[in-house]
Amino acid sequence: EIQTLMLQTRQHMSQTGKDLESVMHNILGLNGDDAAVIRSRLGNTLPEPTASTSGMSEITALQEQIAAMSMTTEYVHPHMQLASPMAESLQCPPFTSSGKSDEDIYEMGSSKVPLPAITPELLTSQFPDMPEADRQALEYIADPENFSHTLNADGTVISISKKRPKSRFRNNYTADTWTFISNLKYQPDEGTLPYFASHIAQYQYLLAAVSGGWVGEMPFVLIRENVINQTTLNNTEWLNGEELKTAFLNNTPNGKSTAKILQAFKLSAISVEKEYDDREVSFSVVVMPEY
Structure with missing residues (x-):
């Protein structure tokens, strides 16, 4: 940030x-x-x-x-x-002033709690129909040689790639609301990374849910906080209701990523609202389980 x-x-x-x-x-x-x-x-x-x-x-x-x-x-x-x-060429050097590392600044805001164990059996029970490619992606994210994960007491999870530290994901999970705060997947030209943001969300959800004691509970709303992607803002300008939901989920980078997360958790979007707060724009997606 x-x-x-x-x-x-x-x-x-x-x-x-x-x-x-x-x-x-x-x-x-x-x-x-x-x-x-x-x-x-x-x-x-x-x-x-x-x-x-x-x-x-x-x-x-x-x-x-x-x-x-x-x-x-x-x-x-x-x-x-x-x-x-x-x-x-546009990436800035790591911020290390005032004796604080980049990770220290990224993880500020709540006290850390121990990471719970995420077993293969837990993965299977929560995502029983997971294709093999998705299972391998979650195993890649779980491997401590590939990612470091920090869990805060308020349900915030920070995941940072050890192989490409510019790839970092900070999101908050509670039993009824998931807030996607900052998600950067740094994708250089030399190859495709073996995971998507939806895989990160699946693993982060398990960390927060197991620690909080609400495994299996799905949220009522997903929030994409402080969206600055210009394509997303432009393609949803002046829209509301069903038009906004369709445009956001199908025609914007943030919305397409959200749609992948919904698919991973077998959720359906009921409505989308675009919210303004002191120059910030956020999108709230009301969801329900697929039946």
């Missing part, structure tokens, strides 16, 4: 020529007074915006600025929904 924030800030300044205070107001959601205070604390050390997208010194300066902001303001940036991976 911090990497994406730095990239957005840098691109916005380059494209518009605005100073940091304006960018903070537009992207970070700070009001003018807050932005002015942070601006004064940071000083005028940010490089002048340029049309170039390759200046690593500018990225480094932004890392330092974002680190300073995290220490000098109580503002917490909302989680970002990453619907599609960025090109490698």
